[in-house]
Amino acid sequence: MSVKKRISTINWEKDIYAQGLQLNRWPFSDVVSVVMRAAVGKNHKEISVLEVGCGTGNNIWFLAEEGFNSYGIDISSSAIAHGKRHLAMRGVQAELRVGDISSLPWGDGSFNFVLDRGALTQIDYAHIETVLSEVLRVLKPGGKMFCFTLLGMENPDRLLGSEVSKNTYDRFSGGRFSKVGLTSFFTVQDLHYLFKKFHKVEIHRHVEFNETGSILDETYTVTAEK
Template sequence: MWDPGWDDVFRTKNWGSYPPEELVRFIGRTYFDAPERNAVKVLELGCGAGANLMFLAQEGFDATGLDGSRVALDRAAERLAARGLAARLDRGDAMALPYPEGAFDCVLDIECIYANTYADSRRIVAEARRVLKPGGLFFSKTFMTGTSGEATGRRLEGERNTYLEIPDGPFNKGYGVVRLTAEDEIEDLYSGFEGLSVDYVIRSDRNGSREVREWVISGRKP
């Protein structure tokens, strides 16, 4: 569920301008050989200030970004315009996407669903599946259990591996919901997709004082 506090977060954070390596690899392997890249419609959930949209637009894809934060979308628009790039920017809630069924070839979740309860995360994944064309792909990069900062916040009652106001780790320090996905949750969380590819990335951060663990998951809509 969209939390209006993210507007304040985006007012104070100047997050990066470059996409994660895993996204670049996925897009490259899957779509770089498309005969007409501008015919490949890609939606990013929780697009923030537009780092991934800039990459997609630069590579010639038909990119759409959705976020609940007007501040983030305004910043994304400024960044795109400064580079002479174009992408559609929509304000909305990922649990109720404002698009018709079968509108996109690909939907991206780059650390979007982690900021939601498990039930809400499942709703978001179901919405992503709804707006995908048959055969379309969902790509998700989400924090996994064991990431530094786990259990340092206030545990959200009735939820598993879900915390509020985590003071440390690679999250938005001290703000909002943080849900870490366990391996035994993947099949259920991403149900409805075929041929799930499940990889993970583990890296150190801050001179080895932190460990960041992320699932890298993709699947195809039947």
């Protein structure tokens, strides 16, 4: 069943990347450690990696420099243009495309690894199952998906937004999500449900507390196999 696309108050292309905001340069440390560990003992040249919602390609250039066949897709043409300039500056090859992660322009069984670092959590919860079925389609049998920074329902800044549909918030009055628009939050049960078609699903919860024991931040990392 197709679900109508919800329009956020904040648009990643127009309001963020085209304004020169959030031009991330460095790969996320969790992406580096998890992918490098998953590839230990393997020839990187034989591993194809796709990042969905790759932004400026800040994880991609690192993977390409490490010899992986690297691919990225993002809805923002400014972010992809920025990422291509960065790849050219470093003299490394990777394929970056503008597109929507709910319809991936690659064939079945194309990738050994698919990464999500902060993109699934920035779309409407109602669309995540569609994206994950696309991820399953493009993964090779036994291929792995790694998701980082899926936001937990107990994140206190969630309450600064309005719930516009199940688990999806927008119009934040302040806090860390006020500049990113549509944001989805998860419980561990939500994640088990969303990844039900994958195998070997591992869910790790990360919580930060302040000195009085209140939660400052709650995120999940998920690894799963086709």
